Amino acid sequence: MAQRATRRVRLLAATGAAVAALALTACEDGTGTRDEGASAPATTASQPATPTPKTSEAATGTTGNTDTGDTGSGTAKSTPSPVSDTATKKPGSSTSRVLCNGSNTTVTAQPLSRPLNHLLLTVRNTGSRTCDLTYYPVLRFDEMQWVPQPDEATHPQAVTTLAPGESGYAGVLLSAADGSGDGGTTARKLTVAFQGMTPNSSGGASATPLLPAKGVYYDSSLRVTYWQQNQDDVLDW
Numbered sequence: 001m002a003q004r005a006t007r008r009v010r011l012l013a014a015t016g017a018a019v020a021a022l023a024l025t026a027c028e029d030g031t032g033t034r035d036e037g038a039s040a041p042a043t044t045a046s047q048p049a050t051p052t053p054k055t056s057e058a059a060t061g062t063t064g065n066t067d068t069g070d071t072g073s074g075t076a077k078s079t080p081s082p083v084s085d086t087a088t089k090k091p092g093s094s095t096s097r098v099l100c101n102g103s104n105t106t107v108t109a110q111p112l113s114r115p116l117n118h119l120l121l122t123v124r125n126t127g128s129r130t131c132d133l134t135y136y137p138v139l140r141f142d143e144m145q146w147v148p149q150p151d152e153a154t155h156p157q158a159v160t161t162l163a164p165g166e167s168g169y170a171g172v173l174l175s176a177a178d179g180s181g182d183g184g185t186t187a188r189k190l191t192v193a194f195q196g197m198t199p200n201s202s203g204g205a206s207a208t209p210l211l212p213a214k215g216v217y218y219d220s221s222l223r224v225t226y227w228q229q230n231q232d233d234v235l236d237w
Contacts, residue, residue: 096129096130097129097130097131097132097161098127098129098130098131098132099131099132099134099194099196099197099203099204100123100125100131100132100133100162100168100194100203101131101194101203101204101205101206101207102192102194102204102205102206102207102208103204103205104125104126104127104129104131105123105124105125105126105127105131105162105207106123106124106126106207107121107122107123107124107192107207107209108121108122108209108210109121109172109190109192109209109210109211110122111212111216112235114235115235115237116177117173117174117175117176117177117217118171118172118173118174118237119171119172119174119216120169120170120171120172120231120234120235121137121169121170121171121172121192121209122167122168122169122231123162123167123168123169123170123207123227124162124165124166124167125162125163125164125165125166125167126164127164128164129164130161130162130163130164131161131162132159132160132161132162133159133160133161133162133168133194133227134159134194134195134196134197134203134227135150135195135199135226135227136150136170136195136224136225136226136227137170137192137193137194137224137227138192138193138194138195139172139190139191139192139193139222139224140190140191140193141187141189141190141216141218141222142185142187142188142189144187148172148222148223148224149223149224150223150224150225150226151173151223151224151225151226151237154171154225154226154228154233154237155226156226156227156228156229160226160227160228160229161229167231168227168228168229169227169228169229169230169231169233169234170224170225170226170227170228170234171224171225171228171234171235171237172222172223172224172225173221173222173223173224173237174216174217174218174219174221174222175217175218175219175221175222176219176221180221181219181220181221181222182219182220183219183220184217184218184219184220185217185218185219186214186215186216186217187211187215187216187217187218188211188215189208189211190208190209190211190216191206191207191208192206192207192208192209193206194206194207225237
């Protein structure tokens with residue numbers, strides 16, 4: 001009986017040693033866990049430490065894309081400064097446009113056979129900058145004391161704009177074809193004045209295009225068109 005009890009004690013001791021060795025092996029090769037006492041709180045083990053902001057980012061508060069090139073510095077990209085307005089003022093651009101007038105154009109006056117009793121005014125931009133022909137030409141034949149009014153039906157949808165070398169046009173109805181006008185006379189001099197950005201304001205130097213040697217006849221029917229971009233719009237008036 002005593003012998004059997006002794007065997008049982010030895011068997012239990014051997015079994016306990018084998019279990020302890022297995023647990024130790026599992027802990028060392030990563031297949032098990034070792035009891036280290038009370039475990040640390042789960043939040044401490046699972047949450048990474050909060051990184052401390054870099055001094056430059058914390059001071060400037062810069063956000064958005066960062067430069068993560070070869071240096072790996074993570075330095076925030078700075079916002080580029082706006083381009084200066086003067087850099088965009090190229091010849092012919094809207095920022096360098098001027099008014100068309102007698103100082104930067106040449107003006108011709110050509111009598112037309114059709115339409116009857118009409119005169120074609122052509123203004124060519126001879127300057128180096130784009131210019132605007134505003135409203136309609138203000139005409140004065142010889143020493144006339146009144147201003148011919150425009151035909152409102154010819155008002156364009158946009159200001160007539162001439163790049164260097166381009167031409168704009170206006171038509172002049174000299175007299176009524178049916179003879180209904182009065183106060184007819186022959187003029188030998190024509191002065192063309194240009195308007196500014198507001199109606200009836202001065203647009204600068206005037207022009208004095210040559211008329212035919214025999215002059216041109218006009219009467220109270222005298223009217224003009226607004227400045228036009230296309231010659232056909234004048235010839236069809």
